[in-house]
Amino acid sequence: MSEPEGIRLQKVLAQAGVASRRAAEQLVDQGRIEINGEIVSEQGRRVDPHRDVIRVDGRRIPPPREHQYLVFNKPRGVVSTMSDPQGRPTLSDYLGEHAGEGLFHVGRLDTDTDGMILLTNDGDFAQRMAHPSYELTKTYVAEVEGDLTEATRRRLASGITLEDGPVKPDLVKLGAGTGRRTMVTVVLHEGRNRIVRRMFAEVGHPVTALSRTQIGPVRMGRLRPGELREVTRDELGALLDAVKL
Template structure:
């Protein structure tokens, strides 16, 4: 970051220009944000005008929210249909994620995976470092699932899930277990956890005697599936990407 006033010889880009380019506000409105002490660069509140920054390297926040650097990569959200394989090609000829992607020049890959029978939110990107960190267990990015389990689960079983169960590869304790509804021989439960072991949600419910009939991932960190139709794709919003970058230390 360069603290020198705006000048033709100065390095970097004026902070208000960076904010305007990010869609935060017009340049004049961005200047007001700076005057009001609502803008932070590398952990320091900035109130002077004309400060030059490097949006590729400096960490910029407005009202505490991270403003990502200009995008040089794709960051996509997909609502994966049930029955689709979480790969870009399949030797058995089954439908893959690639069947739902537009033709792109860049090589794109999925962040983590979903079982073939699991639907819902999956991230796609061509940013290798981002994908690596998102999938790495040390960053503990939380994920939320909507679970339709067989049978009517009583409160005691729900409490058992909430306290954690032991699987064949070790114990697992969800961050949250919330009963959504009980119906005719089925129970809907929302489960949040930050682990990503293979088929972990299905194995948790098998352990308590209520196999999963249907499973959908509805959120990864701040990114929510919302009303995105099955099989459709959208870009991450600025706010979503900023929060994810913070979560994985980028």
């Protein structure tokens, strides 16, 4: 008699660190597990973890990792490439134990902007992340010149037109100010070149420092400049949902 296809659901959840096999059985009894959008009601269900979309309490459990997915806090002055003919510092200088894994960056940051960049060796994932149909929100914290007023904040939030077209942020939030400088948080889907800097220049408040702190569901957290960390299971599940993989 041939072996049933797939892997027992309880084993997949245990290997993913979600629950012990016994706890997984209880999750099934409680109706808290979905496979491909359907509640699992029977014990002993077999799945293909690479093809089936598994959720526990609505959170997607990503398949076993065949690729690397990393968060990097790019320091200011580092070029968003893996090599540079001018000899400037690049992302590859910070890979450490991950060197040689075929990593490349998803998107980029200006050399004079610091903050979050995602690194991966998953080409399909990177292609989806870069596609305009799936553009995720990106959160920036900017320090700008001058006292940026509430009226100017509203102007930015309602949308302005640049030389290459209009831009309307999802959020513009004022932070601390000194009269000479103002901190502003900006959330947008835009991926155009130097879009945040050009927005503030357009309203007369040039950016003096800029950092990206979040991409979609992934936050920088306590990662210091030059440090790497793996994308967590929950973060990866949310990213795969966001780009429909």
